[in-house]
Amino acid sequence: MDDTPDETKLTRTKRAWAEAGKFLTGRVARPEAERLPPGQHLVRDWPVLDLGVHPNVALSTWRLDVVGLVETPLSLDWAQFQALPQAEARSDIHCVTTWSRYDNDWKGVRVRDLLDLAHPDEVATHVLLQSYDGYTTNLPLADFASPDAILATHWQGKPLTREHGAPMRAVVPHLYFWKSAKWLSRIELIGADRAGFWERNGYHMYGDPWREQRYSKD
Numbered sequence: 001m002d003d004t005p006d007e008t009k010l011t012r013t014k015r016a017w018a019e020a021g022k023f024l025t026g027r028v029a030r031p032e033a034e035r036l037p038p039g040q041h042l043v044r045d046w047p048v049l050d051l052g053v054h055p056n057v058a059l060s061t062w063r064l065d066v067v068g069l070v071e072t073p074l075s076l077d078w079a080q081f082q083a084l085p086q087a088e089a090r091s092d093i094h095c096v097t098t099w100s101r102y103d104n105d106w107k108g109v110r111v112r113d114l115l116d117l118a119h120p121d122e123v124a125t126h127v128l129l130q131s132y133d134g135y136t137t138n139l140p141l142a143d144f145a146s147p148d149a150i151l152a153t154h155w156q157g158k159p160l161t162r163e164h165g166a167p168m169r170a171v172v173p174h175l176y177f178w179k180s181a182k183w184l185s186r187i188e189l190i191g192a193d194r195a196g197f198w199e200r201n202g203y204h205m206y207g208d209p210w211r212e213q214r215y216s217k218d
């Protein structure tokens, strides 16, 4: 090809980045101006939102159960959970009450790494998450198993505080934050969608911030 520009340091570098997938986050690419979903505003601090009960979960009695449509049900204690591969993930938070917070650095266990251990049945389509405060929320299994969904124990390098869900919370960043159960205790794989707490109280069964799926009538 005689119209190919001369190879320069820049073209070599950029081609190497492309081959390595550098800067790819795994999220759907969007122009920077569209990083904030419709109807949201940006905050710098991290608000606390919940039903008002902040359970004090002792690590000595903490368990995480994975039950329902799985070949290998799990009931992990804290040491067993900590022994799973540790991962880091950076993501934006979008709360249905219209605040968003960029660049949250999470550390914990990737949801898919945990689910792999439980061997989900082929007929499992959704999950119902249950927490130590009695909270529940539902989402499709495929969304829960997305590559950037994490069972977080740390935020910005520090253990989660109690009000933010210590010792472990789910983080599913591509859905509104009410799907990200704090103080997570139980993951039930189910064969049909079943409404959790907010989903029974007027909120959307799926909750995509980019489609503004806030309420069940949307």
Ligand SMILES: Nc1nc2c(c(=O)[nH]1)N[C@H]1C(S)=C(S)[C@@H](COP(=O)(O)O)O[C@H]1N2
Binding pocket: 046, 047, 048, 049, 050, 051, 052, 095, 096, 131, 132, 133, 135, 163, 164, 165, 177, 178, 179, 180, 181, 182, 183, 184
């Ligand atoms: N267990 C539990 N998880 C929960 C909630 C709750 O009340 N209980 N509230 C949800 C809602 S509505 C939001 S917006 C986020 C808030 O998380 P944060 O307090 O860490 O900002 O947690 C979600 N997870």
Ligand SMILES: [Mo]
Binding pocket: 049, 095, 096, 097, 177, 178
């Ligand atoms: Mo919320």
